[in-house]
Amino acid sequence: MHTSRLTRTAFACISLVTCLVAGRSIATAKEPAKPVFKDGEAQVVKAFEDSDYWIRHDLWVETEFDSDGDDKLDRMHVSVTRPRQTESEGLKLPVVYNSSPYFAGTGAKGDEYFWNPRQELGEDPPERKHFDAVERTGMRPIISKRHEKDWVPRGYIVVHSSSPGTGLSQGCPTVGGDNESLAPKAVIDWLCGRADGFTTPDGNEKVTADWCTGKVGMTGTSYNGTIPLAAATTGVDGLEAIIPVAPNTSYYHYYRSNGLVRHPYGYLGEDIDYLYDFIHSGNEARREYCDCTVRDQEMLTQFDRVNGDYNDFWAGRDYLNDLEPLKAAVLMAHAFNDWNVVPEHSVRIYEALKKKGVPTQAFFHQGGHGGPPPMTMMNRWFTRYLHGVENGVEKDPRAWIVREGDKQDKPTSYPDYPHPDASPVTFYLSGGAPERGSLSTQATQDAGTETLVDNFSFDGASLAQAEWTEHRLIYTTPKFKEPIHLSGTPRITIKLASSKPVANLSVWLVSLPWNNDKNAKITDNIITRGWADPQNRNSMTESEPLEPGTFYEVSFDLQPDDQVIPKGQQIGLMILSSDKDFTLHPTPGTELTIDLGGTSVSLPIVGGKEAFEKAL
Template sequence: MLRRRRFFSIFTHFGAVAFAFVGSVTSGGAEPAVPVFKDGEAQVVKAFEDSDYWIRHDLWVETEFDSDDDGKPDRMHVSVTRPQQTETEGLKLPVVYVSSPYFAGTGKKGQEFFWDVRHELGATPPERKHVPGVERKGSRPIISKSHVKEWVPRGYIVVHSSSPGTGLSQGCPTVGGDNESLAPKAVVDWLCGRAHGYTTPGGDEEVVAHWCTGKVGMTGTSYNGTIPLAAATTGVEGLEAIIPVAPNTSYYHYYRSNGLIRHPFGFLGEDIDYLYDFIHSGNEARRDHCDCEVRDNQMLAGFDRVSGDYNDFWAGRDYLNDLEPLKAAVLMAHAFNDWNVVPEHSVRIYEALKAKGVPAQAFFHQGGHGGPPPMKMMNRWFTRYLHGVENDVEKDPRAWIVRENDEREKPTSYDDYPNPAASPVSFHLAAGAPQRGQLTTDPAADQGTETLVDNFSFDGASLAQAEWTKHRLIYVTPKLSKSVHLSGTPHISIRLASNKPAANLSVWLVSLPWTEGKDSKITDNIITRGWADPQNHQSITDGQPLVPGDFYDVRFDLQPDDQVIPKGQQIGLMIFSSDRDFTLWPDPGTEITVDLDATSLSLPIVGGKEAFTEAEQESAEAK
């Protein structure tokens, strides 16, 4: 007869780790529970499935930094959820690890705490009202329940941690500073037996991760997706694979664009110092110190909300600069209509990883912010790199894209992103203001100049739909007789003059006629967008005032995309100044004059110029 005993989850008290018993565990000759794999994927194991038998406990991992300057290394609050067999049967399993600044709660949201965007370009903005102190939420030992239902039953341990200066983790939040890379590194080191964990934030009673195989994967979305990349840039041993979803890979590219002060969609006026306030839920005894040293002395002194130039402050929060040590296999995930963390964040890292030779795949969809890869893709990724099962995932297609109107779980595979069959096609402008000009692959000579007048009162969608307006310039192709597949990063070169020393410059690529969707800001009509400061026409690090009336060549990329423009639509290039949803709002009246003959657009089209010309010609013949 089998003997059974009751087994409770581990829970932690300050100064002691206690065990109690809650569920039955089979002993006395029963076959031990182990992970099971089928078709290269970890399967749900019944013995791991019942959450009543999971062991949960928390601890503090000591780091190698002292970001709150209290004379002691900061300790990160960590929680663990693992199958009971890791205690009763000595089973060792790999870890899926998630870290976040949000687990313990966040500060107040609202326009009253953002920067006022209603001022002239180059002017010092009025001071911002700080968010009141964040009150920590949640109770030990559980920091978060995310990911446990997906991964624990499949033979993984799930670990969570609060990032520095949040929750019960010590230190200061830095929003992309070095400690936000070194904190998850310390947790990985602890999981692999190289760092110390303790039962309390100040004690010396140790906790050892005897149940970990030494293989760790990380994942998460948005800020939680940034931290896996941050950890991987340290090159820490044992971090074998990461799946960042919509990660913020550069805080400059989040809050600025080609020298221009630009805000994430839906958060007009937000800047990095507000995000600091928003996440700072940590130790109240050190909060004033952190506010002074990090927010006031580093952020407010370094982020330059006047010029928008790229500088050392921003370079220190750009993970593209830190990729050399990275060796973890990376499955990137992003949406092409993410106007919060725009898609270039993942594309720029993906391109660098390919050049570096790191195992990398990319999953893209057509929705908005967030959206992980299908479970099958993530399962294969972690099965290969954490369990070591040879499932040939590295031989899978490198890019997976959810096509228009397809289900998120059914992406189409491609050899790579951008589509290898895509090549740049140059488009030129033919005059038509204040109505619509033409966008054509054949340049027409002597088109002269056209002028728009800035007015932030009109949003981009209204300007794109307007038949006649002086507040934008727009140039459209003929109606397409066949669909056109764009894949890659459009590039624009504009020769322009301003009647003032500074001006916003916004560019949208749109599909016409306009059809409103459920969300007018994530409509199929917005193909992609881009923003730049003409003062930074030579360098994003050194913007210089414009000489009114002088022409300058401004060149920059729009956001990456992969989209099929359907038959019957027209592709439109819209040039305007202030983008109501993203930029500052200077007084209306700034005039931007565009030299049409010296302005061009490059679009990455699958099939190249031949494919576009065929659709264009058939459309003309149909007339």
């Protein structure tokens, strides 16, 4: 059948219109996905949200070190999770990176594997029992899924890696050694095109990260929060921002305190060699070498569990000593009631970074170990420094603190931490042992001495509540008629004499009366704590035995805090010797005699002495 020229022309026009309409529909449907920002924050993008369409793969990144002695550069196991658009549309995105020694499983727990705290001070400890090798867990290509749901839908790629000597990463774990800083540096170098990645741990087939913009942020909690800081201390280009949550910034400050052997809360008897065993899930073929060189020849010969002194071994695992190259923006997060990684870990770094001049903020809460900043804070931080959106985050208040009773995601902003209006107020002691003495801003003439008898079998909470006991000394302010706001780091000076050449010294600052409600937590009444070895009164690196009966002056900081003491409460300063949950447990009976006239405590009070007197 024949069609007319007009009909053919009309058909052609209709077809052309149909194609144009269809083409516009296809173009609209395939409009490239990209990150979206609102109010200075990256928003969830529907095209990035469906995890079924995420691309997952793993690889090994070659480092610049050989820590396991096999004459080959160690390679770190890395996994990547990214939106499919980074493949189908050539989209480049920044990276949120999380590294850990825990991803492939950990070793045995239990008191039988810890050091026995029942040890006489100044003597060699009894040997510790080692557990069997850690059995690696997990399946390729996924190392971990942490942070994926938070960041991939918001326009980020999430990368994980196992730290040296753990999982499928080569090398030896060193618990704070240089390779634990250089390993994440290598991964960042690979993400930025400066290091090699391979499809296998021993092969030569390379993998590139051409989907990365060259902007990387890191975050994590506890050990996983230490690694971002460790990476940042290398000054590696491309690491733009980090959010360390409850990071261990010094292994000395984790396992020692002012010359004293002290354990993290809940892990009595743990020391750095146990943590090494606990995370060592790596290559069986190099395990014997790592155990011998790292644990036995380095840790066990240098960690000084006898005296607790600071030395080169500990200095090499203190990131405060390595901050010079750091240039990443840092949002610190910590809890004032974290007695595992105590709050000084973040405060000491935060204060140093402020002086250094890098962009820095701090988030603190009143809970225990862990607890990241609210999502909106983290989002603004990464949006500004990874996506380059000028949201003014660097002009936000510098400190954010969750007040007592408030929700974790509702912090109160402050110009800084400590509160700029806080100033030290000195308190002096008046006797009252074995009951309670008094604490006031007026020094007492001829205050005399009081004596306590060490006995580790009584825990601090029991001693604080006791009406009468010889195992502690306690001094209290009057009850407050108005709240008192403490913000900063208390410092104590104690003039003491010991009946033995070595003794534990522990100090608690408590809020009384004690809350014995069934739903109460012990931290409801603990303001802060501190520990010291009187033998280290003059030096952190060298112990000097005490001459029994001779008085010595010992000064040290308690843990930083920011707390509002409510009206109706009073502040109590408690001095004891062994702290059951933290220190070694020597045979009871050591006597500490305190010269009250030579002892004082300085408390950082918002509003200073005037605010304290007004509260009374």
